[in-house]
Amino acid sequence: MPSTFTIADRPVGPGHRPFVIAEVAQAHDGSLGAAHAFIDCAAECGADAIKFQTHIAEAESTRDEPFRVRFSYEDATRYDYWTRMEFSAEQWAGLARHAREAGLVFLSSPFSLEAIALLEALDVPAWKVASGEVGHGALVDAMLATGKPLLLSSGMSTYADLDGTIARIARAGERSALAVFQCTTKYPTPLEEVGLDMLDAFSRRFGVPVGLSDHSADTLPSIAAMARGASLIEVHLAFHRSMFGPDTKASLVPEQLREVCRARDAIHTMLTHPLDKDGLAKSLAGSAALFTRSLALRAPQPMGTVIEADMLTLKKPGTGIPETERDAYIGRRLARAVPHDRLLRPDDFAPGGA
Incomplete structure (x- = not known):
C-alpha cells in the first residue's frame, strides 16, 4: 500500500502538512442548521476537512441496541436517536456542497451499505472506518470497491483485528490507500491513555501514514502527535462543552481547534526546513x-x-x-x-x- 496518497488533491503522508479533520459526529443533534454552522466554524478555524457520521437507523440498528451512555431526554431508544440524527439525501448534498464552497474536504463515516451508497453519490473522496466497524467485512469491502482511501480507526481493535482488516485491504491491490489512526475510545480520554507510542508502532507494523483520533478535549495530544510525525489528526468539535450530546465533553471548542491548526502549520514549517548548522x-x-x-x-x-x-x-x-x-x-x-x-x-x- 502507498506510503502517501491524496484526499481531494491534498497530499497525506510523511513530509506533508498534517491533515486536520474536525469531527462533528452527532454534535449537531439532528439540526441541519447546526450542521451547516459547524462547517463555517471548522473553515474559520483552519481545518482541512469536516467529518460527519451518516446513520440510517433502519439499515444499521434495531430497537434492541442500548445507549452507550444514557443521555437523551427525548429518545426512548438508541434506534430513535439514530432516526432523529438522519438527514435526507438532499440535505447531505447541501452539506457536502457547503463544505466544498468553504474550502473544506467533506467526509462522513458510513455505518451501513446504504450510507455508503448515499455518500458515494456525493463523491466523498475518502472513507473513515469507525472504531466499531473495523471487523465489518461487508462494509469495508464496499468502501474498497470505490477505490478511495480508507482511514481506519483502531479504537476498539486488537492487533489481530487490525492485522486481519489491513490484510483484507491489501488484497484489494496497490490502489487501496490506507491510513491508520491511534484512537482510544474513551470520552474524554485521560492523557495517560492517549497512546502516542502507537504512532510509531503502527508506522513500523503497517508501513502506511498514521494519525491520531483524539478524544481528550485537550490540544496537547494533537500537537504532540504532529511533532512526532502524525500525518493526520482528527478531533471532535463542539461550540461549547455544555452543549447537549454524548461527545461534547470529549471535544475541542473552536479556540482550541484554531490552536491545533496553527500548530499544524508551524510544526510542518519546522519539520520541513532542516538546519544547515555551519551555514x-x-x-x-x-x-x-x-x-x-x-x-x-x-x-x-x-x-x-x-x-x-x-x-x-x-x-x-x-x-x-x-x-x-x-x-x-x-x-x-x-x-x-x-x-x-x-x-x-x-x-x-x-x-x-x-
Missing part, C-alpha cells in the same frame, strides 16, 4: 562577535610591563585578539600603558619577544 553560524558571524570575547587586561598596566597569564582575562566583544592566541602574548612587553576597559590590540605590544 547558519557563518551567516551569524557578525552577530556572534557581539556575544564572544577577546583578550583584555584585568587591571591597567604601565608601559614596559611583561604580561603574565594572571593579568589576562576575556571580555566582550569578540573583535579583538581571540583566546586561541593567548599563549602567544604571555611574556610579551607592553609598548605603551594599556587600560583595562578596552580590548588588547597587537600593536599594544613591543615588536619581537619580551
